[in-house]
Amino acid sequence: MDANLSADSPPPVPAPRVTTRALFTEFLKVGVSGFGGVLPFARRMLVERRAWLTDKEFNEVLSLSQFLPGPNIANVSIIVGRRFQGPPGAIAAILGLMLMPIAIVLLLAMVFAEFAQVDAVRGACNGVSASASGLVVALALKMGNTIRRTPWQVGVAVVAFAAIGLARQPLLWVLAALVPLAVACGWWRRE
């Protein structure tokens, strides 16, 4: 099946040969191994284990993925799949990434619904929520490391937090006001 898909994808880079099937199976493994975010597992597969991308290429793919709307890891799978096999590669990569986790989490939810009245099960769920909330807070603080030496960036982050976290304003209006302002700051303060 893979042999029929000639590599007619746009970028003619001297890259490793990666089949559509390999894209599907490798992203499938990434999807099911990632707990609390799969990005680190994606990096390990792409850069360290299969060497489909160099370190620098991975960072470029990631920054494009973060810059565009949509789940970051989904965007990574699309860009990597496209690079090696065009549209079939992109579709294989994102399906590989998503299908098993969706099936697993739905099964888990159905089982949970059966036992939701049991005190211990509900308690465990509360405990996981409490801990998982902490993981999100920690993620924000780790991400903040890259901006904390730049006062205007700290200011933008504080305004975003105040508007969304504290004041619970709708995201659309906050972004409509804040994105142009922040990009203008990025433009004036460029090195």
Add this chain to the structure above:
Amino acid sequence: MISPVLLELALQFLVLSLLSIGGANAIIPEIHLRVVDVHHWLTDADFSQMFALAQAAPGPNVLIVSLIGWKVAGVAGALVAMLAMCGPTSALTYYVANVWERFRDAPLRIAIQRGLEPITVGLVLSSGYVLTRMTDHNEAAYAVTGATVLLSLGTRLHPLWMLAAGAGLGALGIV
């Protein structure tokens, strides 16, 4: 044939996906606003349970979207919500990746990236704050959240252990 609820789900998550410049973790307050406060599809307790399940299962953070879809309209709802959340933005990413290389070093691109970076930080912090307020109902729960933050920042302990500890304390009725 297609029920109005499925269409509404698709529309909501399509809009959400276009606003999610910092990934799924950045838009939790907005998902909560639309799903709990505006549409009353889920209660606060439902939302926090779905969040816990999504975190306890392997896979991307965006899985919470499939659980909300499931809660609202069953398996069809889960698939519709995920498709709306990932489909259009994936198509956009595919086409932008075609032209991106040309603008890699353009000053405007760098300015955009430097501007979006702190917004993402502020949004993810908002998610953590809103989740903590929603899920923590006593001092023990706040202590678990705080301990997780410190362990996550100060050690290389795998997050799964922290979730497992939270589950254990919860099952014993402490949290």
